[in-house]
Amino acid sequence: MKTKTLTIDEWRREAPELRAKSERALTGFKPPRREKPRDPVEVEFLRRIGTPERLIGPSK
Amino acid sequence: MTETMPDITALRAELATVACGSNVIDRTLEVVSIVEAVSSPLGIHPVVVGGIAAYFWTATDEFMTYDIDVVMDVPDELANKLAELGFDRSPDGRHWFLEGSDVFLEAPSSRLDADAVVTEITLGSGRTARIVSRVDILIDRLDEFQATGHEVPAQQALALLAGLQVDETENLEERASIHGVATILKAVRELADAIKAGGAPPNSGELHEIAEAALQSDYPSSSHEDQDAHN
Numbered sequence: 001m002k003t004k005t006l007t008i009d010e011w012r013r014e015a016p017e018l019r020a021k022s023e024r025a026l027t028g029f030k031p032p033r034r035e036k037p038r039d040p041v042e043v044e045f046l047r048r049i050g051t052p053e054r055l056i057g058p059s060k
Numbered sequence: 061m062t063e064t065m066p067d068i069t070a071l072r073a074e075l076a077t078v079a080c081g082s083n084v085i086d087r088t089l090e091v092v093s094i095v096e097a098v099s100s101p102l103g104i105h106p107v108v109v110g111g112i113a114a115y116f117w118t119a120t121d122e123f124m125t126y127d128i129d130v131v132m133d134v135p136d137e138l139a140n141k142l143a144e145l146g147f148d149r150s151p152d153g154r155h156w157f158l159e160g161s162d163v164f165l166e167a168p169s170s171r172l173d174a175d176a177v178v179t180e181i182t183l184g185s186g187r188t189a190r191i192v193s194r195v196d197i198l199i200d201r202l203d204e205f206q207a208t209g210h211e212v213p214a215q216q217a218l219a220l221l222a223g224l225q226v227d228e229t230e231n232l233e234e235r236a237s238i239h240g241v242a243t244i245l246k247a248v249r250e251l252a253d254a255i256k257a258g259g260a261p262p263n264s265g266e267l268h269e270i271a272e273a274a275l276q277s278d279y280p281s282s283s284h285e286d287q288d289a290h291n
Binding site for chain 1: 117118119120124125126152154155164166174177179180204208210215221222
C-alpha cells in the first residue's frame, strides 16, 4: 500500500478549485438523493442528529 | 520501535472538544486522528473511506455526510480503548457512537485493496489521519454506480473525475481494468464530455441504463436485479 502526504492547510487552499471543478462537472444535476439502503441503527442515529432525509436514504 | 499508549484521559477530553466542531471535515479527521493515536500502538491504522472520502476529495457540500466509515480491525484491546475514549458500541459490533455528539463511526471492513493508495493528512492538532486516495474512492464509486445505477455514486464519480491530477489519471488507467471498472469509467467520461458540451444531465432512468449497459458489457449474465439481491 502506497502512502502520500498532505496537510489540512494544503487541502483548504485546494478546496475552492476542487469545488469549482465539481460544480462544473455537475452542471444541471439536482442534489442527489441517497438510494442505497442503510442499517436501521444508522438511520435512527442520523435522524436523531437532524440529518436531512436526502442524505439518510432508505432503511434496510 | 514500539509506540507507547498515549494518555487516554487527555485524549478523551480532546475528543469531547473536537467532536463538537462545526466543520465536518475538521471534526471527522480530528476524531479519526484520536482513534489513530490509540490504535497505532497496536499496529492498527484506521483509514477513512466511503462518503466522507468522496466529500473530502470533491469539497462539494451536496455530498456531505455525517457517518464516518473507517477501514480497521477492532480487536478487543482496541474496542476497550474506544470505550475508554467514550464511544458506545452498537449491538451489531460495527457502529460506534460518541454520546453527546454527532460523531458516528462505522468499521465496515478491516482490509483495503492490496493496491490501494492512502493519503496521510497532518491536521491542525499536529496529529495525523489517513484517508483513501481520490483514485481509490473514484474506483469504489464507479463500481457502486455500475452495480446499482444510483445517482449518488454517479454524481460523485463525475465530480471526482473532474478533480483528478495527471499522476492520478495514470494510476486510474493502471487500475481500472484490474478492478472491473474500465467500461463504466469510459461511460462516465463520455457523460462528462456530453455535459461539458452543454448537454442535459441524465435523469435517474437514464443513469440506470448507462450502468446496466456497462454491467452487461463486463458481466453478460448479470443485471441490477441480481446486484440488488446481493445487497
